Amino acid sequence: MADVTLRKVVKRYDEVEAVRGIDLDIADHEFVVLVGPSGCGKSTTLRMIAGLEDISDGDIMIGGDVVNDVPPKDRDIAMVFQNYALYPHMTVAENMSFGLRLKRYPKAEIKSRVDEAARMLDIVELVDRKPKQLSGGQRQRVAMGRAIVRNPKVFLFDEPLSNLDAKLRVQMRIEIKKVHQKVRTTTVYVTHDQVEAMTLADRVVVMNHGRIEQIGTPNELYHKPATKFVASFIGSPAMNFIPCRLEELAGKLHVRLTDRIAFPLPPARAARYQRIPRDDKLLLGLRPEHIAEARPHPAPGVETFDTVLDVTEPMGMETLIYFTLEGAQVCGRVNPNAGAQDGAPLRLAVDLNNMHLLNEVTGVVL
């Protein structure tokens, strides 16, 4: 068990900077997920922690020791790969015990550790099988078992669920969470799937173009994104961005979307946005769940307007609606009984208590 610290870590491939100076503190027992689109440097960062990639600049510390030049085998880490990377000629038990056998652990100890991990992962009856006799989910369990038996300081997961089908992915996600609750090993987990990131992580690190965009708990990222990238990356369907500007109307601060539509800001928001220049190009960020059908007695901060829907998507428990505002496609979530239909007009309500205002040029959430 150990904490992991990255200090101004840089990875350069010839002229290209894949990772551009990352600072990250991961506490002991913590489950941290690195998430971002492909090519954002998340896997490279993980591989640098593992020691599979040299770092071009900066320091990586595991348990307080700088490990920049420590080979992977001496870092006391275990890694689970996307394609499992099981040794095809060894049985499940041999796969799991390979590391311990190399370190010449006593046979009895190896057996008890393998048995314990196999029980924890529910693969006891598979220990004598070869990898090719296993399903994808089973292989992934074995790969996790191989990491667990080593009892390392840090677990590293590199997109471990990407090769599984959607249903199995949900199941394995829960398994991974359960395992972490049991062994409490510090974990760094890389994924491009924001749902995986949100559901698994104690803290999520959102990366883009080799930099960290934001670090926070899943709730912080969802409710208080720092940038447009984070706001759009986290959450599904994604947050809506509608071009807008601020305007003073009858002494009250309004956000104007179109010539027709301008909403008065709730007092708390108005105070927060008071100092923004009125001619700045802004984006109104609204999550789909904050655009719903209008009700007879709207709460304070909830404003209504009329629109014509382009498309509706009935999901069962809710209906997703799509319409256009100022050229931007906007998604909302309405009650399935609200009468939303393709091409039909509907009166909608926006909850401005949960709005975000972004600078259109810098993408910073104001």
Next chain:
Amino acid sequence: MSTLTVDKAGPTRKVKYGSMSRDRAWALRWSYFFLILFAIFSLVPPLYMLITSLKSSAEISAATNPWWVFHPTLSNYIELLTSNQFLRFFWNSAMVAIIVVTITMLISVPAAFALARMKFWGSATLATGVFLTYLIPDSLLFIPLFKMLVMVGDWTGIQLINRWYVLLFIYPTLTVPFCTWIMIGYFASIPKELDEAAIIDGASWFQTLTRIFIPVALPGIIAATIFAFTVSWAQFLYPLVFTTSTDQLVLPVGIITTLIKGDVFNWGQIMTGALLGAAPPLIIYAFLMDYYIAGLTAGATKG
């Protein structure tokens, strides 16, 4: 109405399938034609050898039907298999082949591993270089190689020319480059994550090679072994040049130097010797063929 639809759909479909199966039938006919042609080309010579090996010298020189044995006899086989000289050739060939295969594998497997996985400065160029070496024909190499070994003999006093074991130094120049090249291909097909997993598990490069790569690439190693064996067993030019005394000869050279006396060709025994000489590679192929096809890597990754 429905009958009409069926009638309409029926013929159209038939034509479609018909044309498909006609294409297929023609493709099959052509494949069989060429396969049979190929089989005739490759099987007739050994058949002719077998027929001739079962004839006595008298019957061969009598110029009867060459495709039929009228008085079958095993005398050629008995004579050769009881001749110390022929057994000596066999023994020399076997020693050379087995030791050369061992040397080749000991060099080319680690070399291929290093070239395929341990990215070092110039490794890609070196890998290509290894293959280019193989492209130089032995008919170009034998003269400088001969000079070199004579010079080594002059300087050190160690006489290598006209000793069967000189071939142990010569043959690897043919087998090592090619086997290394085959193994580079096999090792490169092993997913990178497999050695990364081994390295994280605490394996050294050498342990990764012996405990992961060699077992996983076994089909490739066996293919390379068969190749090295075939080359060493069948090589003709080098032993012809480097060995002359009858007790130092290997099988291919031994057969023609001892069974052709002046202008007298002992055809029966030549054919018998050649057939017996072809037996070991045949047997090895028969037993190890499956490994060519076996896909041991299945299950290593997603698959």
